[in-house]
Amino acid sequence: MIYNYFKIALRNLWKNKVFTFLNILGLSVAFCVATLLSIASLNNLAEDQFHTNKDNLYKVYATEQTSKGPEEVSSRSTPFAPTLKDEVPGIKKITRHLEENVVVSYEDKELQLDVSYIDPDFFEMFSFPVIKGENTSPLSQKSSVALTQETAKLLFGNEDVIGKTILLQGQDAKEPFIISAILKDIPKESSMGFDLLVAYENNAYYKQTLDDWSSRFHSVYLQLDEGVTTQQFEERTRAFVAQYYRENIENAIRDGVQKDANGQYYQLRLFPYVDSVFTKFKGGIAKTSRIMPYLILCIAILILFIASVNFINMNVAKGGQRLREIGMRKTLGATKSQLFIQLWVESLFVFSISIILGLLLGYALLNDFQTLFRTSGTFGTLLSPEILSLFVIAIILITLIAGGYPALLLSKLGTLKALKGKMEARDSNRLRNTLIVIQFSIAILLISGTLVLNKQIDFLRHKDLGFDKSNVISIPLNGSLDSYTALSRLRNELQSEPEILSITAADNNLGSGRDGSGYMSISGFDYEGRSIKTHNLTVDYDYIETLNLELVAGRSFDRQFATDSLAMVINETMAKEYGKENPLDVVVSFDDSIRYKVIGVVKDYNFQGLKKEVEPLTFYLDPNVGYYYAFAKINPDKAVGAYDKIEKAWNKIEPEATFLGSFLDENIDRTLRREKVLTKIITSGSIVAILLSCIGLFAISMIVVNQRTKEIGVRKIVGASVPGLVKLLLSDFLKLVVLAFVIATPIAWWMSSKWLEDYSYKITLNLGVFIIAGLIAIIIAMLTIGYKTMHAALQNPVKSLRTE
Template structure:
């Protein structure tokens, strides 16, 4: 019986090759997108899934309020782990992980020269709790040999292969590694090698050095560094809320002691929270450079996109299948006459759907590779298209059954309504005006609702991204090239101060309009401090102020406007400030002129304000403009800002000249430049990724919707064949018939636009809320999306409408 069903199925699919191809392709797109998103979501939710008692592990994170702005830091004060161990119960493990970055690392390599690795990261200072907390598998060495030697180091398997290629773990024991930091040098011996932790994991350190016990000064309790992480594993009876209160109490007591001792008047709020390890990977409100984050709302959005595209593919299959039913009425009538019951007819149709879905799944193997390539900037590193082929097969089978049920239920039920007697009376399945046909129109409307939401979202996201990059930022970024002295050379004696003679050399190049040393106006890295202004008889005003070290050419190079006073004077150490407009208001000055001559700073280190410049964006458009102060300190001037002339044809030669002069002062490998406008665009990488994803979803949703619309057009043209023939005989023009057949599709798209507009507005308004500086959602965006959808719909059905309009009316009216 199954064999006969399969033979009939393949015969039908072969006979209707066009519809079969469209169905397979539409379903394949939906399946491949679902698989790719499944891979991404399952990867993100698998962080540290193999960790024992994961639900009892928490990260200590620090919350702050500066100038009424709340922020979080993923680190904790270095001494906090000591206070917790000494003063608290209810904890299985208290685990400090203090990350270090080194200027360079040298590995002994007898009999050759030592191997050198610059800017090496992933080196963590730990104590005995770490290896009790995480169950590493030791490939060589022991935990005790590591902890007994303060100058030892343990490497992960990957780092060992990097330092000692082609050597077994036991062969590298007692080999030496020299670490060059920015202030000292230490040589360590390899005490062990541990296997890599199962990926993905938050515990990404690659080298481990012993953490010495230090009696920290009181002021260190008030410092927080995001690279100093602290983990707590609670015992079974402990309450996380109570533990968090106790940890916070330790910090608050130490902060009060520090305030009393230092007589500090800066007003800020600080507290401690316990973050469950399972939520750490998704804590995007905590900005961390050394730990990758994932956004749950983004993942939910991805899952929503997958669901919608799969539903669109199913709707497309339903519409295409219903479009083909009128042409199968004779087949169905014959089968019923020969004794087929409803169950057999539905089984036949379900088998056709299942076979079509399986074939689509096979095609999706190829499309999945394409989707991975298109989303290569979005898909996290470490995710492969098919890590486990059995997982994919299981996913495909489950999805095939689900799609077969969703896509085959309604058409399968519809074919059972065919009346065999009517078939042989030369009538067909009449669905026009029936609930079935109304449902089909509703499905088309639903498809275009989704497509219009994506179209509108793509327009708004693109407009906001353009606004963030192209709008006036308060400075001129055009034709500016950034070159940074690598940090590893800043503290080397032989390179000390070499940026200044290099600066004079660069000024002699004809293709350079201006050159300055200083931190770029808008950049990802920044520093801030609490500055105070006090006036006799009034309470002191404390504000968090962002600091930028610049030279005297900086203001002119970026075309900043001096609103009052003057520019900075050249100085080896800070002697004065130039502040922005926001700082003027923050310290309560009535005007820029009033701020001149006033002293701001910290305690007895206050300096005069000599100038005020216009506000400019120092961070991305998610953040508002904050108080800022320029100051000059030569030791902090390590970034070159080079303004090229307007002659773009000369730029390449100018860059070559810059490179040649650079080599006279610094090693060749240290030279690297970026155009400033490109680096600003890079800051919006996440937004560009979102735009790429939405654009792809828009294309797929439109494509699938058009397939469904094509099926509806075929059905309508078939049902109205005789009507069209009569109209032509009565004198109707081709243009009039095309307009007649097309107008109902325009109505469907307009209905979809009515439903899609509020959905798109709500979703995009929520997304734009995160930006301190944003575009306004305007009516023309929805109109443009509607016009685009109507145009696409008319192009889709136009061919079928024209084909029906130019058909020979004699054939249309011929008695069957």
């Protein structure tokens, strides 16, 4: 019996080769795209899920009430973590975490590596297993260091590395460390990355900040005792805050700041570590959103839905031509269940072939997909029991709904109606039209999203940021030389080159450089009886000129003025904070002996990126703070030659350090990486959705035109024109696309508005974007069905009637 079902199924599928091909093509493409998108989404959702203690790991932050509203404070001070654990009950484990790029040397090798300074509890909290060496406490000795497998191979090749000594560049000299353990390579799903782990006490700031609660520069993670909630933790820390943050609270009271809902001025809080990559801060509170991976998953589901809709529509429409076959089977004794199974087996056969072809195509395209969409996901992402179970259930449901519905609809027809070849057209047409409207609503929604995303990214890329981003190269000072020596030698090497116009330096980058590092320096102080906060930037001479920042008052730092070591240049937003009519009158005392004077004001520029409004910023010349980046302004007509000469000079002064120079416009583009990936995914989804919708529309138009062959012939005989017939055949379908536009536009507008809320600088939505999306859908629909309708309208009516 089963063999007979398959034999008849193959015979019917072969008989209708065109529709079988269109079904398999649409479903294969849909399964391929849906599989790849699911891999990307699930890989993102798997971030940090490999940690054994994942459900009880948290990052500490604080919400501080200020005169501008609640603000988030993530970085902590050196004494914070040990004091918190000693005085607040409910903390099982705690670790500080400071990440820096450090030059590491072994014999003649010298590399800049990612070093994390951590506390001993780190190894028990996080699942980064030791595979060789000291297993229980890898950093029990201050001079111990733990390496990942990849780092060990990079430094030592295949040698046994346990017990060997490497040198880490300190502030003044290279310091020796003994390798005590090798860690398993960090999973790709980890949001935390490092090459080496070193005891926290070895960081350059440790001794000078040992008892300093005001200097905050690292993160703190903790693990709560079983049964302790985050709310209980927050309540238990209030006495701790009252004692160690008394000055912050007193300043808030003095400045008339409003308390939060719980009557607090400064509240310690936690958010789950597994939410790290999905967390943003709004109003000083951590907000977790997994919209992006779920959006990708939704696009995958929508594409499968469109392909399934095509399958249902084609099977129902084509099933009208099999009514006499069904009626004859019923006359010969076939039951409804037998007819259902026969028709469902045909659907299952098509789906099975499509799934296999889709998976094979997805596997073939995986490498290109990973590169294009910047994902490390593989087919292994889908191999967990939970994911496989969901995948199997989804396939069964899709085949039952997409394949079973047409089978059920056709099998329940009465014998006489089936033999007469008649079917309730009203019900089937209503279903068909509804599904076409849904299809094109989805397509228009995706097209609208693509247009809005592209427009927003184009707006951000071309926005005037207030500095010269196209003719300036940033160079990480990542070698073994101290930053002042490296900068001086770089200047000497390039001063005679006509391609190089100026060179300067600072302790932070603009945008995201090739080294991927960056940090914030924020300080708070009292000025005329009120608290002020500012971002700090230590710069070298010529920084303002090199970046072409606009001075609106005063002057820049000048080598002719020895007093500029105690001078400040501020931005316009900082000038407003001081509240002086003339900001050049501002003099600030940071302690009893040192007084800093404002000598200049620069026009506001976007030093933090494009998602934040400009905040207060102060420039200093501080010989006690090292530089991390050099900046070279180049002749725009000789950009390629200038870059090559800078790289050559760098390789001469720092032969062991990798040159990671990049243009600032590249750095800005890197900050938009997430938006670019999302745009690629939605654009790809739009293209696939439109193609699948067109396949379905083309097949339906073929069936409808064939069904109306006699009507077309009669209309031509009585005088109907070709344009009139084309309009008649097109109008029914175009009405459905227009209805889809009316339904999709408000939804697309709302979704786009919500997405744009994350940006301080954004485009203004207008109806034109959505009208363009609708027109694209209408034009594509007309082109899809235009050929077949035109061909039908041009047919000889006599031939049409004879055929009928």
